[in-house]
Amino acid sequence: MKKIMKPRLLAVTLALAFSAAVQAAPVKIAVLMYGMKAEFVQLMEKAGREHPAVKQGLATLTLFDGRYDPLVQNNQAETAIATHYDAIIIDPADFEANVDVVTMANKAGIPVIVSNSRLNTDRATSEVVSDDVKGGYLEAKAVLNKMNCQGNVVVLEGPIGISGQIQRGQGNDRAIKECGPGKVTVLERKTANWSRAEAIPLMENWLQKHRGKINGVIGQNDEMALGAIEAIKGQGLNVKDFAIAGVDGVSDALRLVKAGEMMSILQDGRAQMQGAIDVALRKVKGNEYQPMSPIWAQYTGQLDWQDGQAKMYEIPWTEVTAENADSLLQMRQ
Structure with a gap:
């Protein structure tokens, strides 16, 4: 009887051990x-x-x-x-x-x-x-409130086709529309692909093209807003003369919010x-x-x-x- 039980017990033990190993994986x-x-x-x-x-x-x-x-x-x-x-x-x-x-x-x-x-x-x-529509609305609202809903803005978009670009753009548009007809003009709107490096030359070009006319910068993420700030400073302008906001709450943005140079919505x-x-x-x-x-x-x-x-x-x-x-x-x- 014992000789019969031992293989069975061994099989059961091995099965239990295997099961435990699978469960623990x-x-x-x-x-x-x-x-x-x-x-x-x-x-x-x-x-x-x-x-x-x-x-x-x-x-x-x-x-x-x-x-x-x-x-x-x-x-x-x-x-x-x-x-x-x-x-x-x-x-x-x-x-x-x-x-x-x-x-x-x-x-x-x-x-x-x-x-x-x-x-x-x-x-x-x-x-x-x-909710990226809400995020886009909140950042644009921060910019527009600082501008008292009056003036010209540029919009740095995310990569075309990604949901953040689509939905934050919808939120941006909603906030601009709330200012009322003719109150806020979007001078430029183009993607910088979430990139600080790509945003710098784009903003430099806009500052030259619309000299003295840009009041606000809506960056659909912080990296692009930070690139815009670098471009503004690089041209010897006072960044605090602009209303600038981004989305994400990256570390550099947090520091510049504290310094009063931009606004950000933490994602x-x-x-x-x-x-x-x-x-x-x-x-x-x-x-x-x-x-x-x-x-x-x-x-x-x-x-x-x-x-x-x-x-x-x-x-x-x-x-x-x-x-x-x-x-x-x-x-x-």
């Missing part, structure tokens, strides 16, 4: 970022590495640099699916073209969470984003990334998983976990002020 998450050059994206990456589940080895992140090319991101999604990642988080480069990532992931049965930028589909597992990339990781883990591990990021407590009353099942998680915006700039910077130490 970290969840593999592929994170497809549209590009890795800007500080804001680097802050998102840092936040991902600092998620409690990642630090404890319950999940692993592999970041893919999309190089600002939607086709590169689509190819990276194919790689993630072929190499059996458990979940995909995507910060898409293009509102339309990267819908293919969702289509491919759905066919493979892999949850895909959209973070930061949006996609023109309702078939993603969830979205963890901020919480940490919450977008860590929230997306929590939602991804809930989809993979099931209802046993409880959110581990502190962002849910941080935004109590504004952001509800909803058992990780909501299609949309909207991360609130924060207006950067001279009073809160230092504390926001200290959070990045």
